[in-house]
Amino acid sequence: MTIERFISQAVSSWMSAEGPNSDIVLSSRIRLARNLHDYKFPTVFTVEEAKDIVTNMAESLKYDERVSSLELLIMEELRPLDKRVLVEKHLISPMLAENSNYGAVFLSKDEDISVMVNEEDHIRIQCLTPGLQLKEALEKASGLDDTIESHIRYAFDEQNGYLTSCPTNVGTGMRASVMMHLPALIITQQMNRIIPAINQLGLVVRGIYGEGSEALGNIFQISNQITLGKSEEDIVNDLLGIVYQIIAQERSAREALVKTSNIQLEDKVYRSFGVLTNSRIIESKEAAQCLSDVRLGIDLGYISNISKTILNELMILTQPGFLQRYAGGPLRPNERDVRRATLIRERIKMENQNKEEN
Amino acid sequence: MICQECNERPATLHFTKIINGEKTEVHLCEHCAQEKSEVFIIEGDPGFSINNLLAGLLNIDSGFQKTKENSFPKHEILQCDVCHMTYQQFVNVGRFGCSHCYETFKDRIKPIFKRLHSGNIVHQGKIPKRVGGSLHLKKEIKELKTQLQTLIINEEFEKAAEVRDRIRSLELQLDSKRGESS
Numbered sequence: 187m188t189i190e191r192f193i194s195q196a197v198s199s200w201m202s203a204e205g206p207n208s209d210i211v212l213s214s215r216i217r218l219a220r221n222l223h224d225y226k227f228p229t230v231f232t233v234e235e236a237k238d239i240v241t242n243m244a245e246s247l248k249y250d251e252r253v254s255s256l257e258l259l260i261m262e263e264l265r266p267l268d269k270r271v272l273v274e275k276h277l278i279s280p281m282l283a284e285n286s287n288y289g290a291v292f293l294s295k296d297e298d299i300s301v302m303v304n305e306e307d308h309i310r311i312q313c314l315t316p317g318l319q320l321k322e323a324l325e326k327a328s329g330l331d332d333t334i335e336s337h338i339r340y341a342f343d344e345q346n347g348y349l350t351s352c353p354t355n356v357g358t359g360m361r362a363s364v365m366m367h368l369p370a371l372i373i374t375q376q377m378n379r380i381i382p383a384i385n386q387l388g389l390v391v392r393g394i395y396g397e398g399s400e401a402l403g404n405i406f407q408i409s410n411q412i413t414l415g416k417s418e419e420d421i422v423n424d425l426l427g428i429v430y431q432i433i434a435q436e437r438s439a440r441e442a443l444v445k446t447s448n449i450q451l452e453d454k455v456y457r458s459f460g461v462l463t464n465s466r467i468i469e470s471k472e473a474a475q476c477l478s479d480v481r482l483g484i485d486l487g488y489i490s491n492i493s494k495t496i497l498n499e500l501m502i503l504t505q506p507g508f509l510q511r512y513a514g515g516p517l518r519p520n521e522r523d524v525r526r527a528t529l530i531r532e533r534i535k536m537e538n539q540n541k542e543e544n
Numbered sequence: 545m546i547c548q549e550c551n552e553r554p555a556t557l558h559f560t561k562i563i564n565g566e567k568t569e570v571h572l573c574e575h576c577a578q579e580k581s582e583v584f585i586i587e588g589d590p591g592f593s594i595n596n597l598l599a600g601l602l603n604i605d606s607g608f609q610k611t612k613e614n615s616f617p618k619h620e621i622l623q624c625d626v627c628h629m630t631y632q633q634f635v636n637v638g639r640f641g642c643s644h645c646y647e648t649f650k651d652r653i654k655p656i657f658k659r660l661h662s663g664n665i666v667h668q669g670k671i672p673k674r675v676g677g678s679l680h681l682k683k684e685i686k687e688l689k690t691q692l693q694t695l696i697i698n699e700e701f702e703k704a705a706e707v708r709d710r711i712r713s714l715e716l717q718l719d720s721k722r723g724e725s726s
Contacts (some may be wrong), residue, residue: 203571221643223643223675225642226626226627226642227627227639227640227641227643229637229639229640229641230627230629230641230642249566293616306639312586313620328670329572331670333673335673335674336673336674339674339675340672340674340675342671342672343643343646343676344667345665345666345667346657346667347667347670348667348672348709349640349643349646350640351639351640352638352639352640353640353653353656353657354660355637355661356657356661357661357664357667357668357669358667358669358670360669388662412660412661412662412664413661414660414661414664414665414666415661415662415663415664415665415666415667416664416665416668416669417668417669417670418669418670420668421669429626446624467576499628504611518549518550518552519549519575519576520548520552520575
């Protein structure tokens with residue numbers, strides 16, 4: 187029964203709140219990688235050790251008020267489609283879903299906290315916040331880290347900091363990332379110049395689903411690359427410094443677009459709105475692009491009868507896992523395109539009806 | 545040829561998969577290939593990841609250290625006592641087997657860390673309370689010493705004296721902790 191709660195709705199409750207700078211920043215995330223002192227890392231540990239770690243974690247979290255409400259889900263007990271939905275909601279990584287040895291996840295009711303067990307490292311604490319709230323996310327993650335650490339001894343040494351499975355995470359074990367919607371920087375072709383500049387500053391830019399994925403719907407994830415030799419606060423401040431600059435650039439690009447080609451922009455927004463509300467077949471890439479255009483239209487005030495949250499919801503609902511979950515079974519790609527179009531049309535219609543009733 | 549996924553559109557992409565020596569021909573139309581890649585190529589994809597790239601980096605490194613390696617007897621293999629991972633295995637997978645590997649491969653990984661973390665090799669961040677022990681004190685003393693330098697440069701001697709006293713008291717605490725643990 188418990189899994190139902192996490193997969194029945196597309197938008198996690200933390201997502202429906204609007205955070206600071208939420209016209210451009212969708213969400214902020216802090217991830218801390220930790221390992222237990224006495225166990226081999228997941229690359230080489232035995233199934234017994236893996237099970238032992240999950241039991242250990244469950245046992246030590248049980249008595250702590252702050253974390254006793256976290257729900258434990260064991261990967262091997264979940265259906266593949268349910269795991270896929272959790273991936274699409276960014277609550278677990280694809281690696282945990284598909285390649286973990288006795289992997290598990292502890293989830294908070296609001297889905298703003300997820301603690302993955304036996305992914306690449308024994309423990310991966312993840313805290314999510316709406317809008318640009320990296321410091322708040324860090325505070326929350328660090329507090330949870332302290333709680334876990336009061337029960338479990340971490341692998342740590344003075345020189346290298348937190349000892350992680352992969353040398354790219356050693357030190358703080360922290361990955362701070364910000365999900366940004368940057369349509370104007372794409373339209374004005376500035377992103378091609380910005381990405382290499384960001385990379386040179388020790389940060390990484392990726393598409394919405396992380397490593398190896400492309401920027402679907404003009405959404406980019408910017409995160410720190412370096413984890414050793416800098417404190418958590420410095421890493422977050424450096425990242426924030428860059429993010430504020432990108433926000434300023436995106437805003438001025440939006441202003442410039444409105445000034446120079448208002449009618450073309452309005453046309454683009456409404457065409458996309460037309461596609462979303464009328465198409466009968468739509469591929470995921472086109473859906474993501476149209477949703478991005480409409481979101482921009484809402485931010486610029488062209489469209490007012492539709493909320494931003496519905497777009498967050500549709501970005502997730504139109505992923506293959508969710509579509510198949512709603513259909514109640516596997517769908518072929520062309521069937522998915524039809525379902526996707528129907529779902530988007532119905533969802534927008536529902537939104538309009540709600541607005542009229544209010 | 546028709547796409548094997550949708551059985552409708554003509555297949556335009558043809559490739560051969562070899563898994564455990566078994567060859568499979570795959571024929572897909574562009575549409576299905578895209579949908580497929582959307583399903584399979586996402587974060588942490590085991591096919592090609594940061595660890596593959598890392599393995600390349602680590603391999604280059606062992607090449608550079610050849611002369612040093614030759615000074616050891618040839619049959620000697622660097623291996624972790626705890627998880628039994630060899631350096632070569634570490635190079636291949638790009639991941640450590642356990643926390644003891646850090647100690648075992650210490651000399652070899654330093655230049656790699658330097659390269660991965662922009663020249664940094666010493667942790668500056670959070671220290672866990674349980675393991676930390678005297679590390680917290682050491683960190684605070686270090687920070688206060690930097691603060692002291694700034695105060696002296698700015699000629700704020702009164703504040704500097706306060707900070708100096710605080711450093712002394714922390715150093716005493718540190719000494720007594722050392723006494724306890726020895």
